[in-house]
Amino acid sequence: MNDANTRQLLVYLAAAHMAAGAGAHEAEEDVVRAARAIGLPGVQMQANPNGVTLGLGHGEPATFESVEGSLRLDQTARVAAIQHGLEMGSLTPADALATLRGLRRQRARFPVVGMYLGGFVVAAGIAGILQPTWPSVLFAALASPVTVALIRLTGRRLVPAALLPLFAGFIVAAAAFAAFDAGLVASPLRTMLPPVAVLLPGALIVTGLSELVAGAMVSGAARLAHGTAQLVMFAAGVAGASLLTHAPSSAFVNTRVDELGPLAGFIGLGAVTIGICLMESVPRRLAPWVLAVTTLTYATQWSIQNWLAYPAWAGACAGAFIAAFSAWVMALARPTLPRMVLFLPSFWLLVPGSLGLVSVTQLAIDPHESWKTATNASGAIVGIALGLVFGTSAARGLRVTIRRTRRRRPHRPA
Structure with missing residues (x-):
């Protein structure tokens, strides 16, 4: 060449x-x-x-x-x-x-059905983790086609990409506030998040922060600024929906209601993994490995926050460490496994983009309710970024050690 x-x-x-x-x-x-x-x-x-x-x-x-x-x-x-x-x-x-x-011409395995079915399963699964009540799970499943339809319209350039967060936040929030007014759901803020979770920029913000820690200043600052702008657009859509529906201040209280028990989170985890595999056309041979990494990540985070009663940022940090380290180790043990494919679903599961949206929305409408949520979201974001840096560094150190050991190993004559 x-x-x-x-x-x-x-x-x-x-x-x-x-x-x-x-x-x-x-x-x-x-x-x-x-x-x-x-x-x-x-x-x-x-x-x-x-x-x-x-x-x-x-x-x-x-x-x-x-x-x-x-x-x-x-x-x-x-x-x-x-x-x-x-x-x-x-x-x-x-x-x-x-x-x-020819990479961009590679077609999705389920171009239409996979998007809608995957979005349906992902939204229901996230509801089982974020707000484990049957009304919230049902609302997430019914509202998920709205988000998928907007994504497809954006791909066809019928909806401007810059306005996608605004439209999605407005439509889903208006439905959630109406359901709250009718007494069907307990917490509209947490109920509206699962259907739009695939659009939230939590991963963008955490990646930008980890880039800043690693020294990639230009890229990190750009991602942080873009992610923050997307959160503001989401919050503007939610605020517009609240004005349209005349939502009371009680609708903006960040309350987690658990009616389904701790098993709902793990069932939701499996649903999220299956939905991601459908939406992202994950090859069948990689699906069990993706599920293994997501399960390790969620189990670590859940155990630290519930069994050991550590704060949310500690669970997020440990979960991020396990996600990064386990994906690296699996890829080292089996080089045919793509590390990013194993890692990204766990990363998307970890990132607190939903908490960021809650805090920004509360700040815009009811500042008195936003401080605690904003503090939790900021702590979780920093914890995830540190966990990624530590996990990646540990895995790279392990890779260097393995390579040096192989080089020093004497070759036996044939």
Whole structure:
């Protein structure tokens, strides 16, 4: 391959990593490692959420590639396979470039049914975790098609992407306030969250914070600002719905009602995992591994917060550590397992985007009720970010130790 095609290969790979949800520092490390494997040790690059710039060395021409939307988990698995193939030498650069060029054309396994059915199951599962009452679970299941329909309309450019949080928050919140006024649900704020949970920017905010901790200042600051703006748009939609329905101040109290018991959370966990696999077209061979990581993560977080009675931020930190570390260890033990595919569902389960929306909404409408929720959300976000950093660092240290041990091991003559 000539230099132009090589730059294109590496910049496509970096953009794919960013679109798959990796942090800027992680994408840069992966691409530099792949470049060294194909004989280019001097590659320089800078990754940001909106684009990637890469050159093959000091003073060499640079190539820019924009990051156009996120990838599904089946496409993320393909990116991980390309990365592994380049590092191991089992995939030629020309074949890797051809695969990356066709990555966006890879069709979902269940393009329509999977989105609606998966959204239905995810919303009901999150309701079982966040507000375990039958009315809340039923409301989440019935309201989930609204969110999925808006996502599909945004994909067809019939609804502006910038207004998606506003529209979704307004429609679902208006229905939740009406149900509260009729005496059907106990806490509208927590009831309205599961149907829109797939749109909440909690993962965006936590990823930005972890990037800042890792030194990726530009990318981290950009993600934090964008995530905060999305929360404000959601809160504006909820506030508009409250004015339309004349919701009383009692509707904005953040009250968790548990009528189904602790088993509801674990059942909801299984439902969320199944729904994510449907919406994201996760390959069947990876589904049990995804369920294993999500179960370990949730069990750790639940045990620390309930059995040991530690605060929420401690459970979030421990859960994030287990999610990052277990995904890395499984990928180290079986290199064909894509780490990000194993990790991201647990990450989405952990992030307190719902609490962030509650606190911002309360701040806009009833500031007296917002302080405690905002404090809990901030503590959980910082805890998750620290857990990710510690878990990733521990796993990378383990990887370095294993590689050094293998290098020092004497070779036996045949």
